[in-house]
Amino acid sequence: MNVNRLEKPNDILRELYKNSWLYLMLIPGLVYFLIFKYWPMWGLVMSFQNFKPHLGISGSDWVGLEHFIRLFSEPQFFKLFRNTAVLALYNICFFFPIPIILALMLNEVRVELFKRSIQTVIYIPHFVSWVVIVGISYMFLTTEGGIINDLIAHFGFEKIPFLLSEEWFRTLITGQTIWKEAGWGTIIYLAALSGIDMQLYEAAKMDGANRWRQMWHITLPGIRGTIIILFILKMGDFLDVSFEQVFLVLNTMNREVGEVFDTYVYTKGLTQAQYSYSAAVGVFKSVFALVLVLGTNWLAKKAGEEGIY
Template sequence: MEAERRNGPQTAAVKEARLSAARNGYFPRLWTDVRRDKYLFILALPGIVYFLLFKYVPMWGILMAFQNYSPYTGIWDSQWVGLEHFRHFFTIPDFALLFRNTMGISLLNLLFFFPLPIVLSLLLNEMRSQLYKRFVQSIVYMPHFLSWVIIAGLTFLLFAKGEGLFNKMLAAAGFARIDVLTNPDAFWIMLTLQSIWKEAGWGTVIFLAAIAGIDPGLYEAAKIDGASRLRQMWHITLPAMRTVIIILLILRLGHIMDVGFEQVFLMYNGAVSQVAEVFDTYVYRVGIQQAQFSYSTAAGLFKAVVGLALVVLANKLAKKFGEEGVY
């Protein structure tokens, strides 16, 4: 004990000296890296500025979740209320409804929309004609560049009960008209099909890039061994895509509470309100229309915390099973 007491200050001084040396050596090394790779840093500068201005600076707004924010007094002079808005948010009768609708739509997208770009990438990779492959890629990419306003308008033109093309075809064939747009049982399915049609083609970009990086020699060796195209896909292509698939899945889990405000808002109507009211529309209705800025900020912060927790958990599970993960 006496020796430890004598060596304690000396050990602390040694640690402080090491930390000081590390700090003094870090910044010169950083400056050396910047000078050496200055063109790479210049290339990354617009992205860095974008994230600083539009992602990190607005995070000061999180403080409103713990205040009774007033635009007249400002964010620093508003009254602090602690977790009052969170307690109110978790105890409202609509919370279970919001959570059910948000998770229901997200899980449908996760189960049906997320795997589809993978399957579509595999099918595109199997096309032998490069001209036909590029033509199909262009066709499936095009819906991505349409706004959700156009997608919603097309949906109304196709499925409106009175003048929709789909119902006109049913009536001409002697069948009864189907009310799709105001049917609560069909609302989640309709949203999922819209997402698939709009984004499935664009989602193949990353997977096709991963496939393009596969060594062609692996396929040649598989052909010599007598492997069929299906076997090559199963034993070569899919394992090569596994890392990309897991990373995108982890990132997708981070947005599981975001179902797309614009899409849901445009398809929203009174007949489907019980299945269409999600956290995004609730934040808009309460925060913007009723000017409850602090309360809506608390709801948005809850979504962000859930997404962050899912990303961290999924990343740890991926690392546990030997995958790379996001970080």
């Protein structure tokens, strides 16, 4: 027994030495998560306090669940939850399948130069800031000189106030998200597609399966696990919408359907200095997201998938 106890530390040291460069490369990632992800969680204590900047977290008065009670009692709460949830459902229903469809289409392209060119074109918007994306949308959709509305007027129809309309707000936000992020989302699915055994396609061809049959019975089942995992992770961002995007598109005419938790936190936390209350809103979002992730993962396991843990 004593010999085994001595061997275990030696095995650990030997493993560390053998893979020392790999562990060194791991350090920047660990430092990033410790500084920017885990250390800020200490600030969640603010949500249970009446936080005063000059007193700090250690000196501020403890108020328990007061801010959470206030949040759920606010007349705006259900409007905020509805607006945020509807935008999230739009993203899940319309945005989430787009990268899968694009990856399947690109996977069918056999001319490598054309395939890489298309990939590059659809990836580029990911690297463009939301300010530019919203600015381009404004150029296209404004009623005063917008290209789309000029075409509508040219054909004799009345111009549509896309940027000021409540009816078009969610469609506009979802369309911008698809334009900016759909191409980038195909990367993971293309990587998953590259791992499918090509012999399965050869066997399917010998059995007389056409391209649609091959896609339905081989390609989609081959990436089903990846789709499930990404869907579970997507549930973690259910109440997180792009603050910068929504903030730039939001105005007095569409605020009734456009005000979401993130813009509400900005208003209460930064412009009105209600730090503890805005922290309570963040805690509510995090807990709700955790419940969704755990629930979705449980359903995935019940359906026979591996899930994320």
